[in-house]
Amino acid sequence: MTSVSEAPLLRIDAVTKHFGGFVALDNINVEIRKGERFGLIGPNGSGKTTLVNCICGALRPNKGAVLFAGEDITQLPPNKRSHRGIARSFQIPRPFRSMTVLENLMLALDFAAHRHLLETEAHRRDAAMAILARIGLAPKAFVSTAALTQVELRKMELARAMATGPKLLISDEAMAGLSTSEVDEVLDLLLSLGGEDIAIIMIEHIMQAVMRFSERVMCLDAGKIIAIGAPGEVMANPRVQEAYLGT
Amino acid sequence: MQRSSIIFWFGAGMFLIAMLLMTQFIRNEYPFFAGYVILQFVVLSVAWTILGGYAGYVNFGTNAFFGVGVYSAVLLIRAFEAPLGVQIALAALVGGLLGLGVGLLTLRMRGIFFSIATIALAIIIETSITNWRFVGGAAGIQLQRPPVMQPFDTYVKMLFFVQALLVVIAIAIARFIQNSRIGRGLHALRDDELAAECTGVPTLRLKLLACVVSGALMSAAGAPAALYVQFANPDSAFDLNYSVSVLAMSLIGGTAHWIGPVLGAILLSTTQQLLTVTISSEVNVLVLGVMLVLFVVAAPKGILGLVRRKARKADAA
Numbered sequence: 001m002t003s004v005s006e007a008p009l010l011r012i013d014a015v016t017k018h019f020g021g022f023v024a025l026d027n028i029n030v031e032i033r034k035g036e037r038f039g040l041i042g043p044n045g046s047g048k049t050t051l052v053n054c055i056c057g058a059l060r061p062n063k064g065a066v067l068f069a070g071e072d073i074t075q076l077p078p079n080k081r082s083h084r085g086i087a088r089s090f091q092i093p094r095p096f097r098s099m100t101v102l103e104n105l106m107l108a109l110d111f112a113a114h115r116h117l118l119e120t121e122a123h124r125r126d127a128a129m130a131i132l133a134r135i136g137l138a139p140k141a142f143v144s145t146a147a148l149t150q151v152e153l154r155k156m157e158l159a160r161a162m163a164t165g166p167k168l169l170i171s172d173e174a175m176a177g178l179s180t181s182e183v184d185e186v187l188d189l190l191l192s193l194g195g196e197d198i199a200i201i202m203i204e205h206i207m208q209a210v211m212r213f214s215e216r217v218m219c220l221d222a223g224k225i226i227a228i229g230a231p232g233e234v235m236a237n238p239r240v241q242e243a244y245l246g247t
Numbered sequence: 248m249q250r251s252s253i254i255f256w257f258g259a260g261m262f263l264i265a266m267l268l269m270t271q272f273i274r275n276e277y278p279f280f281a282g283y284v285i286l287q288f289v290v291l292s293v294a295w296t297i298l299g300g301y302a303g304y305v306n307f308g309t310n311a312f313f314g315v316g317v318y319s320a321v322l323l324i325r326a327f328e329a330p331l332g333v334q335i336a337l338a339a340l341v342g343g344l345l346g347l348g349v350g351l352l353t354l355r356m357r358g359i360f361f362s363i364a365t366i367a368l369a370i371i372i373e374t375s376i377t378n379w380r381f382v383g384g385a386a387g388i389q390l391q392r393p394p395v396m397q398p399f400d401t402y403v404k405m406l407f408f409v410q411a412l413l414v415v416i417a418i419a420i421a422r423f424i425q426n427s428r429i430g431r432g433l434h435a436l437r438d439d440e441l442a443a444e445c446t447g448v449p450t451l452r453l454k455l456l457a458c459v460v461s462g463a464l465m466s467a468a469g470a471p472a473a474l475y476v477q478f479a480n481p482d483s484a485f486d487l488n489y490s491v492s493v494l495a496m497s498l499i500g501g502t503a504h505w506i507g508p509v510l511g512a513i514l515l516s517t518t519q520q521l522l523t524v525t526i527s528s529e530v531n532v533l534v535l536g537v538m539l540v541l542f543v544v545a546a547p548k549g550i551l552g553l554v555r556r557k558a559r560k561a562d563a564a
Contacts, residue, residue, distance in 0.1 A: 077444065
């Protein structure tokens with residue numbers, strides 16, 4: 001848990017979101033520390049992606065507030081939140097299809113808050129190539145995103161998110177539909193990106209990945225938090241098992 | 248200045264000099280009468296591409312912006328006998344404001360819904376003008392040309408040159424947007440608006456900018472039309488053919504680069520002018536339709552796409 005002296009990086013304060021009569025998120029309260037590796041699990045339709053959308057600004061909650069680095073960002077549009085350091089990947093990859101991999105990253109750098117550090121195009125190109133090298137996509141830099149495989153698309157999205165210079169990276173099911181070896185690849189990647197200054201929220205259905213990755217796990221079901229804590233404890237929780245396996 | 252910029256401005260200068268020399272040495276007025284229309288469509292298509300091509304918001308209301316340009320000029324002539332330059336500048340201002348309104352539509356509407364809303368907008372504005380007596384109402388209004396300015400000997404030649412200036416301005420703006428991060432941001436939001444926003448692109452601001460610039464240029468292109476035909480009526484100023492033609496020209500030329508709409512507009516409106524003189528003024532609409540269908544099927548990225556594909560093949564060989 002966070003100490004009193006250090007404010008949490010992200011605070012979700014009594015967030016409620018409903019679509020018509022359907023309550024997608026019901027009074028969610030959670031805090032995420034600087035550099036924390038946080039696993040978010042729950043059955044389909046439990047509100048995971050809705051919560052992510054409320055954090056990154058694609059949706060505004062009906063009630064409650066989202067605080068980032070101590071400031072209320074509930075009303076900010078996604079691009080302003082991106083400038084403050086919230087980046088995400090999408091459950092279904094959303095590359096800029098008319099661009100190459102490198103251009104996707106350079107666009108992110110072009111509009112990033114730390115743009116002043118990368119004045120010229122050559123600087124941005126170098127920075128983008130450095131990120132691609134770190135992610136292991138450098139050989140694909142000049143390939144159109146339309147020609148990428150599923151795992152490469154996921155990596156490209158993570159790379160593009162990294163290019164915005166995040167303090168919080170949200171990975172929305174980056175491993176869905178990947179083979180076992182690819183899952184390990186992406187997982188190692190996420191582990192290497194996190195730590196230091198970057199907190200990561202990982203949404204995932206693949207349990208061994210969540211277990212290996214997370215310092216803390218939260219389980220949502222029908223828009224409510226049913227368990228939160230160390231991965232082992234959450235997995236052992238009968239309510240979590242019930243939500244996943246049914247009765 | 249970069250080398251490409253030097254080449255561009257040199258080309259633009261040569262173009263204007265050539266146009267000016269034409270007005271001085273060609274006696275026959277017809278080439279200018281026809282050429283004016285071609286240049287007008289170049290401005291309209293380039294302006295359309297800024298929003299429709301770069302940002303991917305298909306504006307079906309080109310006629311609204313064009314008509315607003317025409318009637319801004321009519322109003323200024325009727326009320327203040329304002330000179331041509333003022334007419335164009337204020338028409339651009341009004342068109343820009345209208346563009347801002349259209350831009351706000353993009354907050355809630357995308358794709359086909361946005362396009363339909365722009366048609367509705369054109370109808371609303373046309374209806375208002377039809378019911379506005381001061382600018383001629385439904386019957387239209389006859390306009391008197393002021394004396395022509397030096398060094399031109401006829402008013403049409405002068406308007407021809409003014410439209411050529413607007414072409415250079417429109418292309419210079421489109422080129423600037425395309426090469427700046429505004430253009431890159433617009434391309435990103437065209438590909439995926441949510442992903443662009445989450446990557447830090449201020450999508451709303453860019454869309455508003457594209458709408459304002461595109462609208463201002465369209466209305467500016469429409470303003471001289473009032474004195475070109477010395478008559479304005481709502482039916483012809485808000486003719487849906489402007490929307491259809493401009494859309495076809497941009498798409499046939501290709502929207503990835505400013506040269507696309509320029510090529511498309513020159514190709515199509517020259518064909519249209521030839522057909523109007525040789526066959527009939529109605530058949531050119533048919534030809535437009537057939538060409539659009541052919542291009543959508545055979546070359547969905549327009550002339551630009553064809554050329555690029557050729558170039559790539561040549562590279563590979």
